[in-house]
Every structure is written in C-alpha cells, then in structure tokens.
Amino acid sequence: MNxxxxxxxxxxxxxxxxxxxxxxxxxxxxxxxxxxDLWIRLESAKPGPVADPVPYLYRMAMNLALDRRLSAxxxxxxxxxxxxxxxxxxxxxxxxxVLVVRDRLKHVEAAIAAMPERARTALRLYRIEELSxxxxxxxxxxxxxxxxxxxxxxxxxxxxxxxxxDMPDDSAKGNDGE
Amino acid sequence: xxxxxxxxxxxAWRLREPALDADGWRMLVExxxxxxxxxxxxxxxxxxxxxxxxxxxxxxTPAVVADAMPARRFxxxxxxxxxxxxxxxxxxxxxxxVVMSPTGQAPGNSAYEVxxxxxxxxxxxxxxxxxxxxxxxxxxxxxRADPRAVALIEGEAVFHVRHNEQAPFTLNLGEWxxxxxxxxxxxxxxxxxxxxxxxEGAVALEGPQQRLRLSRGGAVSMRGDLEAATIxxxxxxxxxxxxxxxxxxxxxxxxxxADRIARMDGSDIRIxxxxxxxxxxxxxxxxxEAGKDVPYFAAMIGAKWRRNGDQWILSSTEAFPQ
Numbered sequence: 001m002n003x004x005x006x007x008x009x010x011x012x013x014x015x016x017x018x019x020x021x022x023x024x025x026x027x028x029x030x031x032x033x034x035x036x037d038l039w040i041r042l043e044s045a046k047p048g049p050v051a052d053p054v055p056y057l058y059r060m061a062m063n064l065a066l067d068r069r070l071s072a073x074x075x076x077x078x079x080x081x082x083x084x085x086x087x088x089x090x091x092x093x094x095x096x097x098v099l100v101v102r103d104r105l106k107h108v109e110a111a112i113a114a115m116p117e118r119a120r121t122a123l124r125l126y127r128i129e130e131l132s133x134x135x136x137x138x139x140x141x142x143x144x145x146x147x148x149x150x151x152x153x154x155x156x157x158x159x160x161x162x163x164x165x166d167m168p169d170d171s172a173k174g175n176d177g178e
Numbered sequence: 179x180x181x182x183x184x185x186x187x188x189x190a191w192r193l194r195e196p197a198l199d200a201d202g203w204r205m206l207v208e209x210x211x212x213x214x215x216x217x218x219x220x221x222x223x224x225x226x227x228x229x230x231x232x233x234x235x236x237x238x239t240p241a242v243v244a245d246a247m248p249a250r251r252f253x254x255x256x257x258x259x260x261x262x263x264x265x266x267x268x269x270x271x272x273x274x275x276v277v278m279s280p281t282g283q284a285p286g287n288s289a290y291e292v293x294x295x296x297x298x299x300x301x302x303x304x305x306x307x308x309x310x311x312x313x314x315x316x317x318x319x320x321x322r323a324d325p326r327a328v329a330l331i332e333g334e335a336v337f338h339v340r341h342n343e344q345a346p347f348t349l350n351l352g353e354w355x356x357x358x359x360x361x362x363x364x365x366x367x368x369x370x371x372x373x374x375x376x377x378e379g380a381v382a383l384e385g386p387q388q389r390l391r392l393s394r395g396g397a398v399s400m401r402g403d404l405e406a407a408t409i410x411x412x413x414x415x416x417x418x419x420x421x422x423x424x425x426x427x428x429x430x431x432x433x434x435x436a437d438r439i440a441r442m443d444g445s446d447i448r449i450x451x452x453x454x455x456x457x458x459x460x461x462x463x464x465x466x467e468a469g470k471d472v473p474y475f476a477a478m479i480g481a482k483w484r485r486n487g488d489q490w491i492l493s494s495t496e497a498f499p500q
Contacts, residue, residue: 016204023211044478054200062195066223104228112234124235127226132196148193155189158225 006042009053017061024065038064107162119154126151188218192226230422288323294333297444297466299421307340308347313420315441333441334366336418341379357382364418368437373399377417423464429457432479436492439475443468450493453481 010017017038021031038061112120118140125136133151137144191206198206210216229235294300294312302310302318304325312318316333326342329350339347341360349356349365351372356365361379365372374383380393390407392398395414400407410428419426420442427435433454436447445468458479464471472490476483481492 013200016207020207020210023207024216055196055198055203058198058203059195062223066220069220070224104224105231108225108228109232109234112232120234123229127229128235133193151193152186152189155192155222155225156186158229159185159189159222163221 003042006053006057007039009057010039010042013054013057017057020058020061021065024062025068030068034061034064034068104162108158111157111161115154115157119150119157122147122150123154123158184214184218185222188215188222191219192222289319289321291317291319291331293317295444296441306342306345309338311336311338311418311421313441314444330365330367332367332369334364334420334438336362336364336377336421338362339379354383354385357384362417364420366438368434371401371434373397375412375417377414423466424461425464426461427458429459432456432458432492436475439464439471440468442466443471445472446489447472448489448491449481450491453479453492453494 014035018031018035021034022028025031025034038057041060041064112123115123121140122136125131125139126133131139133144133147136151137147140147142150187209191209194202195206210219292300292302292312294314294316296315298314300312300316302312302320304310304320306325308325310318310328313334316335317331318335319329319331321327326345326347327350328337328348337347337349337358339358339361341347341358347358349358351365351367352370354372356363356374359380359382361381362377363379363381364375364377367373374381374392375397376392376394378394380391380396383390383392383398390398390409392409395411396409397412398407398409412426416424416426420438423442425435425438425442431454433449435458436449439445439462440447442464443466447468456479460478462471462475462478468490472492473483476492479492481494483490483492485491
C-alpha cells in the first residue's frame, strides 16, 4: 500500500476519523484542523509499504490527537521563544510530550522498581522491544493469556503510580498521589 | 462503575491496539467518546510514552568493565542483548552500559577508547557521575589518569556532566574544546565539523583564539573557526533526540544527513551527483532498519534509491512523487 492507497483509505474512513478527532479534541473546528493535518502528513511523510492501512491510519490519527491534547495541556506555560527556530512544526508537540513525560518518569520508575522481575521483563519486551503478546509468550515460556494478565497488572501499577485518579464521574477512590 | 474498571479497560484497549482491525478501531473511537474513558485512555497512553524512557527497561543488565581495561579499542556491541530477539527491528539499538572505575591505573599509557559500532549504542558512566551516551559510529578517548578529560574522535554523543568547580570537565574536539558549566549537551563531530547543542546548563566552546558561551537551547554548527559558524537556538528538550531515533536537520547538506542516518542504522548510504550539497530541513524518526529508513529518507528528499550490494545509492529523479 502506497501513499495513494493510504489516501483512498483516509477518504473511506474520513467520517470515523473525524469522529475520533472530535471526541478527542472536544470541538469540531479543531477536529477538522487535525484531519487536515493528518492528510498533509500522508502527503509529506512517505511511509514504507504499509501492509495494513486501516490500523496504520488510525494509529497515526490517535498519536496526532494525543500530541494535540498534551500540547493544549502545556500551551499556557510554554516557552514560545523557540518556536521560530524549530526545524519543523510537527516537532513542537514532540518536545512538549518530552516535558510531560519527564514529570511522570520518577513515579513510573518507582513503580517498576517495585515489580517482580517477570513483570519488568514482560514490560520491556512489550514496550521497548515492541514484541506482540504471542512473541512475548514464546520468549518467556508462558501462555499468551498469562502474558496478557501480567501486562495488564503491570500497566495498572504503572498507571496508579503517583497519580490521584480524578475521573469526572467518580468519587475519589484512587491511591494517594504525590 | 468504579474508576478502576475504566483504567483497566483503557489498558486493555491499549494492549489490543496493535491488532485492531477497522471495526475494532470504530469501537474504540466510540468507547473514547465518554469523557471518563478519554481521560483514562490519555493517562495510559502517556504512560506508554513514559515507559519508553525508563532506564530500568531500556538497559540490559549492567556489566562492570573496570580496572583491567587495556589501552586498546573497546569492542562495541559486544554485550549481547539479554534475549534472543535481535531480529526484531525495534531492538536494533541494544543499549549496553559500561561502568568505568578510576582505580587500578595502568602503568604508562592510561588512555583508552570506547566506541559504539554503526547501528549500536553505548553508555558510559564515569567515576565522577558523568554519563555519556554514544550514538552509532562514535569513538571516544578517555583517560584513566584524568577522568575529567574526554575526547570525541568522531561521531555523536550526549554528555550529562557532573559539575565540579575544582576540576572542570573538558571535552576535546581537535582544535576546539568544550568546557562545561554543569550541563547536558549533545556533540557531533566529523573531522573539523563540530555541532554542539546545549540541553541544560551552559558550556564554553573554546578554540585557539576564540571562545563562545552557549546556554540552554543554544546551538552552534561550525567547520574550522567561528567566523563561519552558524549559531542558533533549538528546543532544549529536543537535544540528543537521536536517543529516541529522532534526527532533526536544519539546512544540513544531504551528504551529512545521510551520514548521520547511516551511523544510526549501521548502513552504508551514498548520495550521488548534485544531491550531495543540497540542503535538507526536516525531521526523521528512524526505525533502526535501513530497509525501511533509507527508502523513507529517499522519498522525503524526492530521490530515487537503489542498492548495490550492501550500499544504498540515492540519486536525483525528475519524476516527482505524485
């Protein structure tokens, strides 16, 4: 699948993509803007052959939406002085992502240090080596469902680390933050 | 429904994502339309990014190479990845950690080299707490007698320098040297070409006759002397982006850009003809696999590529990609 093929898939999935952006970004105008951004990226970024265009496109859209959400979160305290010298506009959200990531890092590191070795291994194979759950199962000599369980529990511990859970519709029941 | 379930669901979606088909994605889009779901998903997705930065996951078991290190070239990439999955593209840049000790100084020549082969990486921790991350195709010379003096012979590395008023850290770059003022910075060197970007703190770049002070976000690109240097600003967070396989270019010659990609991927890339001197601006996120990265780079610069054995040859084309 080449760029032309991806664009055809984009047009075919346009309504759902717009819905994704609208849901993630909260308003129609920004959703349209993000959709256009995605289209431009398809034009400029020439991916290698893409075997499965639909998931590829959605993942691209999801990452784009996530960058925009993080970006909006940081916009108020952003140092704009650098923006003019940025090599490309698309790098700005990445830089912001780095800042947000840094804020979370120590909590996540602490959670990982407290995990059993097996959980750490599973996380590394999943996140750093980007193996599928099937491959992780083969690597660790356990069943796929055991891998899934291990990863779910480990990711849950990571998610809870240092985070006060403030869901809009739920009373606070999370662990102690900070 | 408790918030625990929402977070668990978000994690389950995230885990399934790589295998979702079009219908699966439609269901996920629908699921995300609940604000509570969206908030949980964001947190999980952010943690996914954070996990990529966790040193305990990135590093293979640290090995201690101390005392007895002879004054010869250290073999890079000699540390096998702990698991036998090197064939997977994402693992191409296995990270090894070498811990140096200042004790046990060898008599006579106390200098030694640390190198990362093309396509590999290497991390070095010095006894004073200074840490150095070497990109592929990089050679450093260290001195056991003077741990505060390091030379970058060629390649690219990020330095996290522990400041010490009494013993300033010096990085030698041929005629030039960088003196830190407590800092993190990235340096790239090839012969007389030096590029320096400061991510934290400040450094002084000193030549035979000139001196330049750069602080956070400051960057310089030069060949020979400061008269012809380009001094500019970068986003401090983007300094050392090669560690996430992100390479940013702002007007470098294509030959230099290709060189940098080749070092990261351990590949051999040649830019043919008039393309060599064309400036290139843009950012590339490498996969670590030349088979994916080189054709992508070629497409970005509107070039044709072909292979000649292990060498990739990029040449100009009149036919614009549609």
